[in-house]
Amino acid sequence: MIRNGLVMVLVFVWLGPGLSAQSLPTQSENKWEVSPFVGFGGAGDDTFATPVEEGASQNVGLDVDQSFVLGIRITENRGRYLGAEFEYSFTNQPLFFRDLSPTLPSLALDHTVHKLAYSLLVYGRERPARIRPFGSIGFGTSFFHVSNDSQDEALRQGVKLKNRWKLALSYGGGIKFRMAPRWGFRVDFRDQVTGVPDFGFPSQAPLLEGGETGPGFRAEGLLHNWQTTFGFVYHLR
Numbered sequence: 001m002i003r004n005g006l007v008m009v010l011v012f013v014w015l016g017p018g019l020s021a022q023s024l025p026t027q028s029e030n031k032w033e034v035s036p037f038v039g040f041g042g043a044g045d046d047t048f049a050t051p052v053e054e055g056a057s058q059n060v061g062l063d064v065d066q067s068f069v070l071g072i073r074i075t076e077n078r079g080r081y082l083g084a085e086f087e088y089s090f091t092n093q094p095l096f097f098r099d100l101s102p103t104l105p106s107l108a109l110d111h112t113v114h115k116l117a118y119s120l121l122v123y124g125r126e127r128p129a130r131i132r133p134f135g136s137i138g139f140g141t142s143f144f145h146v147s148n149d150s151q152d153e154a155l156r157q158g159v160k161l162k163n164r165w166k167l168a169l170s171y172g173g174g175i176k177f178r179m180a181p182r183w184g185f186r187v188d189f190r191d192q193v194t195g196v197p198d199f200g201f202p203s204q205a206p207l208l209e210g211g212e213t214g215p216g217f218r219a220e221g222l223l224h225n226w227q228t229t230f231g232f233v234y235h236l237r
Helices: 002-018 148-156
Strands: 032-042 044-051 057-064 067-078 082-092 095-101 104-109 111-123 131-146 164-178 183-195 222-236
Touching: 032 183, 067 222, 082 131, 082 222, 104 148, 111 164, 131 148, 131 183, 164 222
Parallel strands: none
Antiparallel strands: 032 067, 032 222, 044 057, 057 095, 067 082, 082 111, 095 104, 111 131, 131 164, 164 183, 183 222
């Protein structure tokens, strides 16, 4: 899918200058843009050392699957090279835990991530340019939501899960292609960096009656939630 995205970028770069003979906007026009987008994203997998009561430890694996992304961006163009942008996206990202405990060797969960971010855009070319590469950096938050059905199933297995909010750093870049005075396309590559959510697991695995180890998960470090998206751009007057 990444290779197909790069092919689309090259096609737009080659064809963009000749696609529209209409006059381009001035600096005072098209201050606002609205951009619905689709794409794909994920966070990969990692292993987390989780202590157990009485000094032992166990390695717990977490896989965050790649899946589709839907969202919208609202952009305010400010001056010749700067912009500011609000972004919301929804990502379906199933979770799979490995080795939570000897009594719970695996746990699959339906899970989604809601992303909010406000970013500064720095363009490589002025606003009237037909092709505008840019970089972005901003801050926001991510809401990690486990479906009600998955929470009920986990509870039947002795695990009470919780949804989590996490503060985030968002950064990346992209290219905008103006196809006409009022509309265009864009390709974006973004990383939303948060702490790893614990989903309500205890950070230390408890010892149960009979000497067995219960489920635990120490969420440490950073979670990189990568997204590649393709969007339609509508320029407001």
